[in-house]
Amino acid sequence: MPAPLASKDEIIDRLFTVFRDHGFEGASLSDLSRATGLGKSSLYHHFPNGKTQMAEAVLERATSVIDSDIAGVTKLGIPLKARLHKVVATLEQMYAGGRTACVLGQLASSNASAEVRQGLRIAFDHWIGAIESLALESGMPAERAHHFSRDWIAWVQGSLVMQAATGETASFQRAMDALVALSGE
Amino acid sequence: MPAPLASKDEIIDRLFTVFRDHGFEGASLSDLSRATGLGKSSLYHHFPNGKTQMAEAVLERATSVIDSDIAGVTKLGIPLKARLHKVVATLEQMYAGGRTACVLGQLASSNASAEVRQGLRIAFDHWIGAIESLALESGMPAERAHHFSRDWIAWVQGSLVMQAATGETASFQRAMDALVALSGE
DNA sequence: GTCTATAATAGGATAGAC
DNA sequence: GTCTATCCTATTATAGAC
Structure with a gap:
């Protein structure tokens, strides 16, 4: 029974955790209703197209978090090494040290609508772009x-999948180390 | 409407594809019934505990495929390079060149029963063990x-997740190349 | 071992009052 | 903008005939 909420962003943040933890098919309207503290009808007031639209909103939010907390950091006027550490810190928190699923991976593993798939593509593209620009800055050749x-984002995604099966977070941690290592061993 | 089937293994193989393509929550009894050509009651005759037991059977089958087609190859009396190529050929076919989801990843991304989670652990452990022994044989230090x-299996898993979102199979292909490269560039 | 029929429940979604 | 009440369908699961 969550505390009452105010803004639409807060609603979406709560929906986010449900889709992240249960996937698209696994997230029932009852789950989403409980997590937000809103009745089903209220959810439909905000998202007339139902679950699909909720997932789209969650993906738009994920993309905006990627833009601000990852891509945004890429452009700060601080040394590359410091930016890499900032990105890793964000990911460590976002995935609770590798113990939490990724909402992108969860929604990718579902047979959701074309709109959701489009939102997924965009989210991944933004993430990839940010990591690629960090890699380029480290002096890595373009290809x-x-x-x-x-490959690195695949590693992160896969480490979260394997964590769900084995409980091991070591691979996630090594992926984080590999990003920091871009600044030159 | 599939052709009629004979053995229990055939039933499980058809269940396999449904769980692989739709995940645990996404696989309905109607889907499973259609894929096997068996009525729901017949499925319950074979798997009295329902969907959970079907998923367990699928994971046992996955483990036995890993044992024979991956771990088994590890012990053949042919050069390491040939064995690596055989393993990659198996994975290429298994995942249709990176275009198909992995049933392990799909079930890991679900909130399934403790039995399913145990089956997942075992399957991953067998797979990890096979790859680890190949790596050791290539002269890699134990750690x-x-x-x-x-990390390599995480890469494979993540490449399949990202393929589902972006349609790209290149990362999967590079993971395959990285395994072959164990035999020495 | 498979089927038809049916129960019981949960799921997504809507109507209309406040 | 939120609620209660309701609808319809799909879902899991079982009973019992063949």
């Missing part, structure tokens, strides 16, 4: 940076 | 082989 960004 | 096996 390697292209590969690194995608 | 690095320990890390490599887990």
